[in-house]
Amino acid sequence: MIPFSPPFIDDDVLQEVDDVLTSGWITTGPKVQQLEHEVKKFTGCEEVVCVNSATSGLMLALRCFGIGKDDEVIIPAYTYAATALAVYHIGAKPVMVDIKSDFTIDPEKVREAITGRTKAIIPVDIAGWPADYDALYSLVVEPEVKAKFNPTSDEQKKLGRILILSDGAHSFGATYKGKPSGFIADITIFSFHAVKNVTTAEGGCVCLNLPSPFDNNELFKKLKLMSLNGQTKDAYTKSKAGGWRYDIVLPGYKMNMPDICAAIGLAQLRKYKKYLIKERQRVALTYDNVFKP
Numbered sequence: 001m002i003p004f005s006p007p008f009i010d011d012d013v014l015q016e017v018d019d020v021l022t023s024g025w026i027t028t029g030p031k032v033q034q035l036e037h038e039v040k041k042f043t044g045c046e047e048v049v050c051v052n053s054a055t056s057g058l059m060l061a062l063r064c065f066g067i068g069k070d071d072e073v074i075i076p077a078y079t080y081a082a083t084a085l086a087v088y089h090i091g092a093k094p095v096m097v098d099i100k101s102d103f104t105i106d107p108e109k110v111r112e113a114i115t116g117r118t119k120a121i122i123p124v125d126i127a128g129w130p131a132d133y134d135a136l137y138s139l140v141v142e143p144e145v146k147a148k149f150n151p152t153s154d155e156q157k158k159l160g161r162i163l164i165l166s167d168g169a170h171s172f173g174a175t176y177k178g179k180p181s182g183f184i185a186d187i188t189i190f191s192f193h194a195v196k197n198v199t200t201a202e203g204g205c206v207c208l209n210l211p212s213p214f215d216n217n218e219l220f221k222k223l224k225l226m227s228l229n230g231q232t233k234d235a236y237t238k239s240k241a242g243g244w245r246y247d248i249v250l251p252g253y254k255m256n257m258p259d260i261c262a263a264i265g266l267a268q269l270r271k272y273k274k275y276l277i278k279e280r281q282r283v284a285l286t287y288d289n290v291f292k293p
């Protein structure tokens, strides 16, 4: 029997989780904050928001940009269902286009699918192989493509073009022309699901890199609110002396990551370059050798 991507659990992971369990605080708190900081350092992106899955991250990013009913989002036909479901669940229409021979979205097919309702493109870095971001960025700033763009929210107006939202569920640690995944697209979503190369059991994160005049820290705060019922204080802050009062300022979702999950991710991240990626390479090379023609 060949196991399918068993999770990497060593003493360091057990110790981190034990620290959380015995700390008296197990949901969103200091470990999540630490993981966000580490992912920011690792990718070089401006802000990171941890969530309970990549699917949630995709939905939050689309919602944050005011994308919903009557809008279209272009996705590759070859991906996992979550790419399409995230678009579907926020009320927009997923428009599937074909892929190139490298299994990533074909920018020429994207061009043919763009209409006045297109608000975002979600390239998928399938199996960690980044999509052709240069071609996609050239496309969305072409004068004819920009002329078709019909913004209906403040964020869309500020961007002035179609949003590039990378589904990087598989591409934590990957690079595209020397740039780390998470630092390439306007927004990148990573998955930390149990079979991914860094896991938190279930989880994901949103990496923000919106160009000027966006304030990525403002967007970070908005996403934090949106991921926690629109509540101005999380439970951890409320638990501090004098911190009980909060407001619900928008109809948010409940998509926050608990500290107990972040702890697994923190311990894994420390071993990522030295061990985890090397082990993935060893397994990949074994397959390459076994299936050599």
Ligand SMILES: Cc1ncc(COP(=O)(O)O)c(C=O)c1O
Pocket: 052, 053, 054, 055, 056, 079, 080, 082, 083, 124, 167, 169, 170, 190, 191, 192, 193, 203, 204
């Ligand atoms: C391409 C792709 N996108 C999104 C997801 C969703 O990830 P999650 O399970 O963290 O929601 C997956 C999960 O495997 C995936 O493969």
